[in-house]
Amino acid sequence: MIHPSVQIGKNVEIGKYTIIEDNVIIGDNVSIGHHTVIKKDTIIGNNVFIGNSVTLGKSPSSNKKMARKPRLDLPPLIIKDDVKIADQCVIYQDVLLMEGVFIGDAASIRENVEIGKDTIIGRNVMIENNTHIGEKVTIQTNSYITADMIIEDLVFIGPCFSSSNDKYMGKGNYPYQGPILNKGCKIGSNATLLPGVVVGTDAVVGAGSVVTKDVGDGVTVVGNPAKKINKQ
Amino acid sequence: MIHPSVQIGKNVEIGKYTIIEDNVIIGDNVSIGHHTVIKKDTIIGNNVFIGNSVTLGKSPSSNKKMARKPRLDLPPLIIKDDVKIADQCVIYQDVLLMEGVFIGDAASIRENVEIGKDTIIGRNVMIENNTHIGEKVTIQTNSYITADMIIEDLVFIGPCFSSSNDKYMGKGNYPYQGPILNKGCKIGSNATLLPGVVVGTDAVVGAGSVVTKDVGDGVTVVGNPAKKINKQ
Amino acid sequence: MIHPSVQIGKNVEIGKYTIIEDNVIIGDNVSIGHHTVIKKDTIIGNNVFIGNSVTLGKSPSSNKKMARKPRLDLPPLIIKDDVKIADQCVIYQDVLLMEGVFIGDAASIRENVEIGKDTIIGRNVMIENNTHIGEKVTIQTNSYITADMIIEDLVFIGPCFSSSNDKYMGKGNYPYQGPILNKGCKIGSNATLLPGVVVGTDAVVGAGSVVTKDVGDGVTVVGNPAKKINKQ
Incomplete structure (x- = not known):
């Protein structure tokens, strides 16, 4: 289920039952697992590895009670060269993963986050929004x-x-x-x-x-x- | 893979490779993601959002060593109007999610649990059974x-x-x-x-x-x- | 998507969109969920239950910064009789699950781990490598x-x-x-x-x-x- 607008580099493997939405850009020598969902406009560099059952480029959401409503029209998720993303990760829009970042299984990263070169994010780590x-x-x-x-x-x-x-602890309106x-x-x-x-x-x-x-x-x-x- | 007995309301979107078992009821304006499994008899209200790789209406299980064996013949999972369930959640049978509840990514809720209106359950939260x-x-x-x-x-x-x-701590038979x-x-x-x-x-x-x-x-x-x- | 080299016992159920790679061996009375990936050479005994969106037999990986590089050519994952593995688990190569082990939803187990008979691993438990x-x-x-x-x-x-x-805490080269x-x-x-x-x-x-x-x-x-x- 790859949208016809997706740009795919050389030597790219895409697993079974994986969904890639419109305008995604994929570099060379990329491996993408099975049952993965890549949302529109995500940009993936060269030599990137992505596991099974991953969601990439997700939009934030909220309910009535939440103090902070997510912004709309966020920039895309950008994944630089040599990044590895293991199984079952959920990574939102407006995240920048620099070269060589490693993300363990079941980790999740919210919007407006940048992660520097060669950093290791362990398994099941949760990262909230607006973090550098x-x-x-x-x-x-x-x-x-x-x-x-x-x-x-x-x-x-x-x-x-x-x-x-x-x-x-949730009392109100302050920084x-x-x-x-x-x-x-x-x-x-x-x-x-x-x-x-x-x-x-x-x-x-x-x-x-x-x-x-x-x-x-x-x-x-x-x-x-x-x-x-x-x-x- | 939608069982022919499933009742589907107006304006319902269902993702790719999603499985909906027999006698599930789905209201109007519902969005269901990809790679999701909805077990039999689950009841879903109006304006409900369900993400990718979610399991809904799961039956509890056990092994030889467990003190409490799960009950059989539990009532279904009931999801009221305006509920949002993010990616990779696992929610069991015999759960009642009231109007406006928000469940973050990778959260899981065991059987015999009720969650009141507009409550927020964060990402990766685990909720055990028999909890109100x-x-x-x-x-x-x-x-x-x-x-x-x-x-x-x-x-x-x-x-x-x-x-x-x-x-x-596991010593025996007491409340x-x-x-x-x-x-x-x-x-x-x-x-x-x-x-x-x-x-x-x-x-x-x-x-x-x-x-x-x-x-x-x-x-x-x-x-x-x-x-x-x-x-x- | 079952590789033709896979050996399957009697009375085996395999879910939709599940992928089973080459040389996997599956015993009798085994149930495997939907959207699951079983990597090559995994050995599964009799009366085993495996949930949805599970990855079994995964190879370890690393990045430039990691002190310990994973070994290559690890032995396969071996799952003995009467084991239950719930939804969304990730279990690596070189794991031995003895008879009657129960693994809860979203648990993950790294390589070079052995788990004894009838042991219970709860939901969302993370187990690192080289552990008995x-x-x-x-x-x-x-x-x-x-x-x-x-x-x-x-x-x-x-x-x-x-x-x-x-x-x-990451300072260097010591046991x-x-x-x-x-x-x-x-x-x-x-x-x-x-x-x-x-x-x-x-x-x-x-x-x-x-x-x-x-x-x-x-x-x-x-x-x-x-x-x-x-x-x-």
């Missing part, structure tokens, strides 16, 4: 990246990380801000970061910590609430 | 709603929430009870609620807290174990 | 089993459990070690276990605990960091 992720970042399995978050280059996030962007993770900081497994906290360059947050205040450059914090410890 | 969720509730991405839980109207649950219903969340209470991201705890009306549980005892109406608790703080 | 799981283990919904982990027989793991195997869970121990919901910790036989870890040191046989620990308490 740098180069050579690792985000391990099951982690949750809230909306309105900034993750600089070379950050390491262990599995089951949790973040949030809404200090008042949202996710955590800001500065270059090279390391966040342990199942840590919780409160809205707007800044983790400094090369700082370390221990596994299971609950970070309620900013963490200085190079500082290590652990506990609930997280407190500074002497580095070993 | 009220109206205008928000449950954010990656949260886990255990079995035998009660969530009243207007409750807000942040991302990565965790709950459990089994105090003795299970999930947490009870009273009207309008707010639960922070990655909080843990122990079996049977009650969170009072308009109470607040801080992010990353571990709640081992009941929380009074309007009270705020934080920490591990969670303790009362003065409201700011 | 014993018999009659329960791993509840949303739990995360890191790589290089050992889980002995009769262990109980509550929902949203988190583990990790990399003490230095990884996940937690070791000895026979019959019980781990509460949303607990965090640090790399290499040993939880003793019949020990108990409370919900929401952060375990930074080994836990002795029969000992109960709670808190962040987890400390010993007197048993009640």
Whole structure:
């Protein structure tokens, strides 16, 4: 089910029962799995791998209760060269995946997100909208990246990380801000970061910590609430 | 692959490679995605949106070791008007989704669950069986709603929430009870609620807290174990 | 789309739009859902149930930044008799599922993993590579089993459990070690276990605990960091 307007490069494999909508552009040496849906206008570079049962270029939606309504007329999903997207991922419109990004199985990425070169997004990671992720970042399995978050280059996030962007928990009309993770900081497994906290360059947050205040450059914090410890 | 017994309303779109089993009823202005499976007897109202690679009306299953065997002959899944179900959701039989409910990508809902009007179920949320969720509730991405839980109207649950219903962790034959969340209470991201705890009306549980005892109406608790703080 | 080399037993049901690659062997009384992909050389026993939109026998992959490159030429996925695999699971090559194993919806299992008889893997559980799981283990919904982990027989793991195997969080070239869970121990919901910790036989870890040191046989620990308490 490939729309006749789709542009397909050389040496492209497309799986069975896969649907490619109008005006999609596909580069050379691309492999696309079975039961996958690629929505209109998506742009795919060279040497890209896409798994089974993936949805690419999805439009956001909402219901009556949601504070933020999604914008219409978003730009397309753009996938640069050498990106790999594993099985059962859902990636929205207005996402830019730079060269060499790896997305594990069942990960999902909302609109208005950019992910830098060679970054690893683990299996079952959920990334919300309006988030910028740098180069050579690792985000391990099951982690949750809230909306309105900034993750600089070379950050390491262990599995089951949790973040949030809404200090008042749904009370109303005020600015949202996710955590800001500065270059090279390391966040342990199942840590919780409160809205707007800044983790400094090369700082370390221990596994299971609950970070309620900013963490200085190079500082290590652990506990609930997280407190500074002497580095070993 | 639409069974001839299926009743289809006006202005219904059905995607490619979608399977609709016998005696399914579909209202007017319904959109159903690609690669979706709708099991027999499911009832779908008007103005309903259903995404790609969804399974609706699934029967529960078990193995030798499971304490609770699923009931047979469950009633069908009923989806009321204006419900939206995103991609890759799995929703069982004996679920009632009231008007305006929104279910994010990859969420899953077990049998004997009712969800009230305009409630938001985030992406990748797992809801176990025998749970009642009220109206205008928000449950954010990656949260886990255990079995035998009660969530009243207007409750807000942040991302990565965790709950459990089994105090003795698989030791045997005794009643299970999930947490009870009273009207309008707010639960922070990655909080843990122990079996049977009650969170009072308009109470607040801080992010990353571990709640081992009941929380009074309007009270705020934080920490591990969670303790009362003065409201700011 | 069944390759002509596939061997199929008696009384086998195969869903619509399902793809079965070359040299797959399927036993008697097997049911396979719709939109499922079974990769080459997978071996399936008797009385096995496989759901919709499942991928079985997947090859691991990587990008430039990953420390560990996956091995090539892995042995096939082997599924023994009476196994059930629910919808939307992704299971890799070089996995051995022993008799009676139950895998819930959207669970995923990486390569070089063995799971013992009658063990329950909950919905949305992610299991990394190089892990051994014993018999009659329960791993509840949303739990995360890191790589290089050992889980002995009769262990109980509550929902949203988190583990990790990399003490230095991506710093370099050194041995990884996940937690070791000895026979019959019980781990509460949303607990965090640090790399290499040993939880003793019949020990108990409370919900929401952060375990930074080994836990002795029969000992109960709670808190962040987890400390010993007197048993009640």
